[in-house]
Each structure stands twice: as structure tokens, then as C-alpha cells.
Amino acid sequence: MTVTTRRMLDLTVHEHTLTVPLVWGDDADARTIDIFAAVVTREGGEDLPYLVFLQGGPGSEAPRPFHDPASPSWLDAALEHYRVVMLDQRGTGRSTPVGDDDLQRPAASVAEYITHLRADSIVRDCEAVREELGAETWSVLGQSFGGFTTLTYLSSAPSSIEHAYFTGGVSAVGRHPDDAYALTYDKVKDASLAYYRRFPEHRDAFRRLAERADAGAITLPSGEVVSVSRLRSLGMLLGTNEGWQTLWSLLERDPATNAFRYDLEAALPFSGRNPLYYVFHESCYADGVVTNWSAERMLPEEFRADVTLLTGEHVRREWADTVPALQPWREVVDILAAHEWPRLYDEATLLESEARGAAAVYANDIYVPMEYSLQTLTLLPGVTPFISSENEHNGLRSGTVLPHLIDLAHGRRVR
Structure with a gap:
């Protein structure tokens, strides 16, 4: 030493x-x-x-x-x-x-x-x-x-x-990752709805942002074309004491401005700075099982139907294709998603x-x-x-x- x-x-x-x-x-x-x-x-x-x-x-x-x-x-x-x-x-x-x-x-x-x-x-x-x-x-x-x-x-x-x-x-x-992710979806849905009750005008503001993302009209300074699923991951902000303020500030901004694009890039989780956070995040819930993109598989139907319901610490396979900082890890994450992890x-x-x-x-x-x-x-x-x-x-x-x-x-x- x-x-x-x-x-x-x-x-x-x-x-x-x-x-x-x-x-x-x-x-x-x-x-x-x-x-x-x-x-x-x-x-x-x-x-x-x-x-x-x-x-x-x-x-x-x-x-x-x-x-x-x-x-x-x-x-x-x-x-x-x-x-x-x-x-x-x-x-x-x-x-x-x-x-x-x-x-x-x-x-x-x-x-x-x-x-x-x-x-x-x-x-x-x-x-x-x-x-x-x-x-x-x-x-x-x-x-x-x-x-x-x-x-x-x-x-x-x-x-x-x-x-x-x-x-x-x-x-x-003694629970499968599927159980954990199913319950966290319930939690972040409640947090999303509580936020919209407090700021009702922001539900439409987020829906408009999601439409822009779906059209490929939000590009970050890094070159990432923000997908709808990436945009919805802003729900992670609702899990911290002060995060709602960051979400509020984003939804108040004009999405055509530099300020919005830079602030959005800073607020999005699962960046390239700490690739491990994305690459083997689901393994921390895997107690002797294969994860097989658990969070993505457990996305509830109501989330598929309502784009304004935000997501939390739920990684998506598609980000390995759409996020430039994560694209180099595409093959690695697929291998790890199929890995049978030992008991913890x-x-x-x-x-x-x-x-x-x-x-x-x-x-x-x-x-x-x-x-x-x-x-x-x-x-x-x-x-x-x-x-x-x-x-x-x-x-x-x-x-x-x-x-x-x-x-x-x-x-x-x-x-």
C-alpha cells in the first residue's frame, strides 16, 4: 500500500x-x-x-x-x-x-x-x-x-x-429485479402526478416536448438527438430533494434556446461520465438471476399510453443505439443483460x-x-x-x- x-x-x-x-x-x-x-x-x-x-x-x-x-x-x-x-x-x-x-x-x-x-x-x-x-x-x-x-x-x-x-x-x-422495477414505476407515476397537480400547465408543456423529441427536433450540444424515452427519464429528478426545481426550470424554458439544450443535457441521467451506471445498473438488483433488460420489459401499459408519465432509474436498451456516449458500449450491455449474476x-x-x-x-x-x-x-x-x-x-x-x-x-x- x-x-x-x-x-x-x-x-x-x-x-x-x-x-x-x-x-x-x-x-x-x-x-x-x-x-x-x-x-x-x-x-x-x-x-x-x-x-x-x-x-x-x-x-x-x-x-x-x-x-x-x-x-x-x-x-x-x-x-x-x-x-x-x-x-x-x-x-x-x-x-x-x-x-x-x-x-x-x-x-x-x-x-x-x-x-x-x-x-x-x-x-x-x-x-x-x-x-x-x-x-x-x-x-x-x-x-x-x-x-x-x-x-x-x-x-x-x-x-x-x-x-x-x-x-x-x-x-x-429474495425478489426478482422485475418486482423492484414494477414497484418503482408505481412510485414515479405517483411523483409525476403529484408534480402536475402542483404545476398543471407543465403536463401540456412536457407533452409538447415529447412531440418535439418524437420528431427528432431536440438535439443536445453533444450531438445526441433526444428520444422520447430519454426525455421521460427526467423523472429521476423527482426523487431528490431539490430535483423538482430543475424540472420546473426546464419546462419553463423555450426548447429552441441554447439555455434549454445545455440545461437538458446536464439534467439527463446515465451520461458518459460514469458509463458503469448505465452499463451494469440492473446487476445491483440481480440476486442470482439474469436481468434481460428488466426495467424495459416491465414498463406498464399506462406508461406506454401516456407519455407525460415520467420514468425514474429505469435503463433502456435503445439508449445504446441513440445516445452517442453509450453507443460504444452496445455489445457489452447486451452481453451483461444475458449474464447470470451470482447471489448477493x-x-x-x-x-x-x-x-x-x-x-x-x-x-x-x-x-x-x-x-x-x-x-x-x-x-x-x-x-x-x-x-x-x-x-x-x-x-x-x-x-x-x-x-x-x-x-x-x-x-x-x-x-
Whole structure:
């Protein structure tokens, strides 16, 4: 492991780079990757226990403590109790990132490589970092996909986790991805209708935009000709605390202007910056099954009939043909859609894990439905649910959620 130390204001950041096997376990071969973790400490906190943060995604690196606008909102609270380990999950950030350059290899080779980047492998990386830091145990904070990974951690190495904190829901266990996507369509339909009740004129505004998209009349600065399905994916904005404001601003703009085209490009999800988010997104729901473009197959008939019903975190196969940044990944995504993914969770181990912690479950979450989160938490009776309608899926950024979870996990009264 190599270590570099940086200091800014009252923070010290020890940057660790560790070389680990690409393939963990009995099937390991000679291939290796680098794993990057930044250990953030506040002055006077050098002897505090460790808390490893697992970012949402999949396919996103951890926030950077010195300049990332998302980090100060919860990092300050975390640093009162912990040294915080910002782990770049394999394939992201400085952990041997996956990008377009990888496509110089055959698609089958790239797809095989990506199968080793899921939560089960991330957990093994976490264990390697924990052991390198000399920590017998540590706590884990998982946001969204990071919480899915935390659940995998509790299924395979529960004795390593002192407290488990989930924000943005908990993955369904023992359910097919089809079930998850069917329920999230219901959730985003409700969010769409609630938005139109608040701004009724915007339903017609969106219908007009969809007509322009259907005619091929919306072209982004990147050259993408926006399809109707891409336009409808703006529904993802309704799953964050502030996202509705971005949608409102877009629907108020003249679609013929530069401002609209640039703002639309910035607002659309599944960009080329983090290709993994699109390329193997559905794998995070695949607990021993083949996904076969689950979200696309589960599109309800009422969505087919009503173009104003927006969609959420639902990837579409057609984007590999219509989105320039995703087109190079066409063969890879088709291979992965047909891949039979291994199991991620073990119900018996979860029940026996004696896991302690707390989980923020958002009543209106369109990304990770509350119903499945609460079902899974019955397997973790020592993890206290914190159910709230105050925040959307990104509530961790509010700065108030993590202090509540820490208090709950330690048996302190929460007002």
C-alpha cells in the first residue's frame, strides 16, 4: 500500500492505494487492480474508530472532502465520531476506473471484466483496506447502492461491522429485479402526478416536448438527438430533494434556446461520465438471476399510453443505439443483460449477523421503495429504521439524517 498525506484547514487526509486481485476467491487469476481510499480525520480525532463510506451508483466514486459540494453536509457530523474512509469502489475514481479506453478490447473481454466489479467484490476490497488499516472492526455508511453493498457485507463478513448505517433505503432480498422495477414505476407515476397537480400547465408543456423529441427536433450540444424515452427519464429528478426545481426550470424554458439544450443535457441521467451506471445498473438488483433488460420489459401499459408519465432509474436498451456516449458500449450491455449474476445476499446470515445500526427509509422514495426496505429490515432486527417523509432519496445531503442515525444506533433518544 502507498500512502500520501494532505492537509487543509483542520482536516488531514491520508490517501491509500492498495493493489488487490481483480477476481477474489477460488477463481482468482493473475490480474490485479488498484483500490483507492482517502482516510479523512479532523484535528483531535486521530484515535476515533473508522467509518467507511460507500457511495451510491453503481459506478460513482466517493466524494472528495476538500471541494465536493455533497460532502460537507454529512461529513462534519461523521467526523465528530469517526475517522471517515472515502472508498472509490472498484472501477471508479482512482480505483482503476472503467472508461471508453477499455473498449479497445473485445466486448466479451470487457463484459467479463465488469462482472467482477459488483458489490460482492467491493466487500472483499473493503476487507482488504480494513485489514491494511489495522482495524479489527469498523462501521459502514452506505448511500443507496452503497447500502445494497452494505447488505452484501452483512451477508458475508458481518463480524467486521460495528455499526451499519443505511441511507436511501435497503435492497429487496429474495425478489426478482422485475418486482423492484414494477414497484418503482408505481412510485414515479405517483411523483409525476403529484408534480402536475402542483404545476398543471407543465403536463401540456412536457407533452409538447415529447412531440418535439418524437420528431427528432431536440438535439443536445453533444450531438445526441433526444428520444422520447430519454426525455421521460427526467423523472429521476423527482426523487431528490431539490430535483423538482430543475424540472420546473426546464419546462419553463423555450426548447429552441441554447439555455434549454445545455440545461437538458446536464439534467439527463446515465451520461458518459460514469458509463458503469448505465452499463451494469440492473446487476445491483440481480440476486442470482439474469436481468434481460428488466426495467424495459416491465414498463406498464399506462406508461406506454401516456407519455407525460415520467420514468425514474429505469435503463433502456435503445439508449445504446441513440445516445452517442453509450453507443460504444452496445455489445457489452447486451452481453451483461444475458449474464447470470451470482447471489448477493444470504437471508440466514443476515438473521444471525446480530447487526447493529440504523437505516433511513424515505416514505416517498422512487429509487428504493419503502415497502421492500422495511421487509428486508425484518432480517436485521438490530438495525433501527428511521422512516421519514421529510427527505427524498438523497436525504443524506441534508445534513440532518446522519446525526439521527448515529443517535439511534447508539441508543440515544432522538427528538
